[in-house]
Structures are given as C-alpha cells and as structure tokens.
Amino acid sequence: MSFAQTPVSLRSTIFSPWVLIYRSKKKLIEGVVVDLKLRYSGSVLGWFWAFLFPCCQLAIYTGLYVFIFKVRPSGLSQFDYVLMVFSGLVPLLAFNEALIMSIGSLVSNKALLLSTVFPPALIPLRAVIVGQIPMLFGLAITFALGFLMNRTGWEAVIFAPLFWLLMIMFATGLGWILSLITLVARDIQQGIGLVLMLLVFLSPFAYTPEMVPPALKAILYLNPMAYFVLSFQQLFIYGELPDLIPAVGSLVLGVGVFYLGYFMFERSKHSFFDYA
C-alpha cells in the first residue's frame, strides 16, 4: 500500500497504547460520559435502562436454562446454578455489546476522523468502554449473589476486576482490527452478530466442562470466550483461583490481542481511512 509518511506511529513501543490513553484520558472519560448520556437521553426511564436492561437480559437467559431446559449440573443447587449462569453470562454479554459497538464505531463516527483533536484509536476504545458499562451492574449483582450464598471469596474481589480488564483488552484489540476492516467491508457488521451468538452458546456458561463429551472438549477450548467464562465461574462459584489453562488463556488473549490490534490499527489506519 502506498502510505508514504506516517510519522505519528513509527516509534511504537509496548508503552505507546498506554501513553496514548494516559495523554487523552480526559477526552476519553468525557467522551464515555457524553456517549452514555446521549445513549439514554430521550428515553423515559433514562439512566435506569443501564440497570434494567442487564437485569432483564440475565433474567431471560437464566429463566430459559433453569425453568425450561432444566439443566442441573451435579453437586449444584438451583441457586448455585443461577450463580453459575450469571458468572459466565455477565462477561459474555459485556463482551458482545462492547465488540458490536466498537466494530461500528469508525463507520458511525466518520466525521470524527476529520477532527484534529480526537485520536482515531480512541474511537473503538471508547465504544468498548461504553458498551460494557451496563453489564457492570450485572457484575455487581453477581458479586452480591455470590457473597449472599457464601460461595464467593476474596479472590473474586481482586481477580474478577483483573479478568474483566483482560476481557475488555481482548474486545478492544478485536475492535481496533475489525472496525478498520468494517470501513472497507460492512459485511463484518452483518456477520458479527452470528459469530457472537455462536460463541455464546458454545461457551460453558450454562454447563460445566465435565458435561461436555471428552471428544468435543477440544472444541470448547477453540472458543476464546471459554477461557474468560471458566475463570469467572471458578472465582464466583467455587471461590477459588482460576485453573492455569483458563487463566493463561485469558492473559494471552487479553494482552496479545490488545497489542496486536493496536499496532495493526496504527500501522494501517491511513490506508483504511481513505475508504471511510
């Protein structure tokens, strides 16, 4: 491709995404606040939707599995099972919403590319942050439930936010790459819904890995979201640190995809913006 001078990003280091975020933290935070405000303005319930929506979403999924499918893993009571569904579903839904919003972020904010003060890399990042905020209420509910049922321990208080952060980094990295490609091919926006739906149902949020036939277990680990779901479940239901495989998997995905996405975005943004 012919992009002669891209002087901004030539000296990229592992610090550069963090430097960018730190330098523009004010713009980013205010951007998120404004975006959230706009999102709920014009509705009668307003901010209450940020709370209501995740609650209803969780209720629907949980009701489906508990009362209709009547899934019951061995050794877990009905309440335990609800907690298990919550602890897997909350990160899944947060991830979905964040990714969908960030993929369309460049297309729907084309005008921002003409702004001279808002770094383009912040556009998908901002969308990710905005997208996961409703599910923070879901996370809070899960915490409350876990402590009430005496299943969640101190590990969750420290490590759940950490894994949540890794998951957001994973979504951001994907968002950086896919939002650029979406500028050229809108197909991404159409197809991502299907892919995400598949990932949700392939994730072990309503069943435990033990319930999966050994032959199909490999498929479970092909699903990147499975690592996050398993980590959260262990923290919340069993009150223990995640196993090595889900923990390392989450770390590699979160950190790796974040940097991959950032450098791809900075390297190739100019050739993609021409098609915006």
Add this chain to the structure above:
Amino acid sequence: MRNQPKNRSVADHAIKLDSLSKTYRLYSSQTDQLIEVLGLRRLGLKPRKEPKLFSALRNVSLEVPAGGRVGIVGRNGAGKTTLLKLICGNFAPTSGSISVNGTVQALLVAGNGFNPEYGGRENVEASLQYNGLSRSDYDEAIADIEEFCELGDFFEQPFKTYSAGMQARLMFAAATAVKPDVLIVDEVLGAGDAYFIAKSKRRVEAMVNNGCSMLLVSHSMPQVLELCEKAIWMDAGEVRMEGDSFDVVKAYEAYLHGTITSHSLPSSAASNSTASPHAEENTDTEHSDQLDLSESSSELNAASAHASGLSEEHLGALPDAVFETLQEPRFWPNAAPIALPSVKPPRDFKFVARGGITQWESVEGLKLIGATIVAEGGETNQLISMRPAKVVFTVQAERSDTFDCRYGVVLYDHLGRCKLDGLSGCDTFTIKQGEVRMIEMVLNPLQLGPDEYTMSISVHAYDRLEVFNGTPRYDLLSRSFDLTVTLPDSLRPIEAEFYHSAQWNFDGAADGTR
C-alpha cells in the same frame, strides 16, 4: 508533523504544505477493494480489474503564515476538500509533507457528533467534547452558543424537531465555539438566512481578528474577498493560481463565467433556453433564483441554474406586469440640474484597478474600448457623496448590425460586496463595423456613501431581467476600475453607506419632488 509540541514562538507559518500529492485508487467492486486493502494479493488472490488511479491532488505547495487568512477557490472536484482533509492529519498524503503549527480546528463537516434524538444542549456538549474542549470551558462556550443561535426554548428540545435552518445554526455555533490557533473552514458559512449568514461572518471575523490563522474554502467570492488576504485557485488537483485574493477571485470569476457563456451562447433564442452543461456549477455560486434588485447578486452575471434554464414558453405564460424594469421613467432625485463637463468618447481605459483589466469571455458584436469617470471638476476617480458624477464609456462595433443593448455598471465596496447594480434600459441602434457609440451613466447625485469601490462595466444583448443570465454578453470588464467616494467634512455627522432618495408625503400630500 502536526503533532509537534507547541513551539508557536518560533513558527513563522501556521500551515506549510510541500509538493503534496494524493492519489486515490478506485476499484471496480467491493471485493477488489477488499483484496487490495487487506493485502490479500500476497496470498495469491487477484482483483478482477486493476484499480483506476485518481489524482485528487498533484504537487500542491502552499503556505499559510501565522495569523494569515487564505482562501481556496475552485470548481467542484478540484481537490479543495481533499486538501483540507489531509491537513487535518488523519488522512495520509501519497507523497509530500504537511507541517502545521498550533491547535487546529477543522469545520469540515457541520454537525460533528450530532444526533437527531438528543436535545440541542446535549448535542452541543457532545460536539464540544469531540472538538477537544475541556469540561471546565463548557459552561462559557455553551452559554455563548445558546446566545448566538437564538433557539430559545428549542435549545432543550430534541435535535430532530428543529427546522433545517435551526439545525444549521446550532451546528455552526457549536463548531465555532472552540478557539483554535488555526481554523479550517469548508463552506459552513453558507447556512441559514441572510441575517444568520451575516451573523456567522461576524463570528468568523472576530475569531480571525483574535489572531487565528484561517484556511477557507468557499464558493462565495465576496466571502473570500472579505475574509481572506491571499487566495489559491485550485483546478483538477493542482494550484492554478496563487496570490492576492482580489486577483485570484477576478481570474477565477472570469474563467467560471467564461465557460458558461461559451456553452449557452449563440444568439438564437432556442439556445438561450437550454440549460448549459455547467448548470450544476451555477448553483455553487449561491445566488437567488430571481434577480433580486434590493439585495442583488454579488456578481454582475448572477449565475443561477434556474434562471438560465427557464424556457421562453415558461416566461411567456407570465403576465407582462411581473417583469422588472429599470430606469424607466428616468429618475433624477437631485433638485439641482446636472452640471457636469461633457467629454469626448473615451478611447482608453482610465482608473484601472490593481490587477488590471479582466475581460470575461463574451460573444462577438460590441466591445468596450474606453471608459472614464467624470465629476464636476472633470475626469477623476475621487468622487463625493451626494454630488453628481457620471461613468462614461465607449463601445465599438465588430460588425455592421442593428443592436438591442443593455449596459451594466456595478460597484463593489472594499470588501467585494456589490453596492450598486446599475442596468440600463434598452438601447436600440444601427451601427457600422468599426464605429463607436458613447454611453453615459449619470448619477445625479451619487448616492453611495464613502468607501473605496471597484467597478465593472458590461454590455449585454437586451432581454428581460428575469433571463439576464441567459442573454448573450458582448463584453464585460470585471472589477477592473477603481474609485474612491468621500464625504465632505461638513456632512460627516450623516455618514452612511447609502443615501436613498424617496418620495416624502407631508400630511398626505407629495412634497413636490419629481
């Protein structure tokens, strides 16, 4: 490049472009585009067709000095917007370099971040945020915007309930609320009614007066003359002319109107009624559909796609009474008889403006060969308000024929705004090739206020004013002469831009003035 820290003290230029080029690749399908952009060629995939290359900019160099105001003119597709986009920094040039000093505010798209569902205040907040204003500066800026756009209670209502004009007002106000070092403006001033355009202009002027550098893209020539000291004329991705905005505007206008005439010309009525191939271009030059005599067109040949596209049949259907006529009956507001020295038909052009004579493209028939201005003391371009004066010019026939003519004399003030659009009634005469005819436009008195003016003189075939654009033009010397109007010190207390004459009725009876 532009992300340099603010070393404004050493910078002598606000924007500097060095041999900038931008080539776009145009693909025949989405798939080809995807293959190319994702670099899938390396994987063996081949696009069905090679992309066409489109040079949006070729080797453009340009410098805006700190505090300078530069206008860019040019037809649609000349590369003006591409140039501005590149300066904004998120789009990379194919070759060349860009250097920008200071904070840049780009008004390229009105309504950055505006959403129809949200209220005016929320939209403004979002827009300010996108434009990098910090929260501490919000309140002042929002109060300023609220005051400026005069939306009243609508400011709190959803944006979708606004009329188009209200939306434009709000977007413009929001975009100009940020106070940058360098302002890049692309056509956002054209929104709203005349009142609001004037208000917008003042706002931009105020910004510029505060030392902000500006790069303005505009299709409104008066605006370029008014706001910019230098101008650049871009054509097909290249800089065609660069220099003093007065000279550039003159040359560009001559080019623009020349191309229209050459297409819609030959003197048969049928060709007048066909829209010129450049009709779409005409809409750019923002003129009213009708020849509005009160505010009037800013250029002599008010180009309007609509008017030039009117067919004879269409006009024929209207009653004669609606057609505008000028100078009939003859009108002498001055009670005193005219006392101006008579002159011989001028054979050369006196009082030529800087930049010289600019002759627009026109048809064969009659040509201007001389012009002068006469006041009570003789030939001069130093005139006095409310004293008589006359513009005298000579036309020469290029063929023996009988002509129906209309003459035009237009005066522009120092900002390039049209202040007097004098069009004569019909002059019918038979003339032999090479013979001359002298025409006088007597101003008794000169009713314009003190200012420096430039003057255009033109000769047209006679037709209704409503089809003025479509009528053949024999000659037009655009903004080619200059003159100064002063006011005697004794009249200083009543200084005005224009001294309108009127018929006064005292207690129901006319005061006796003709």
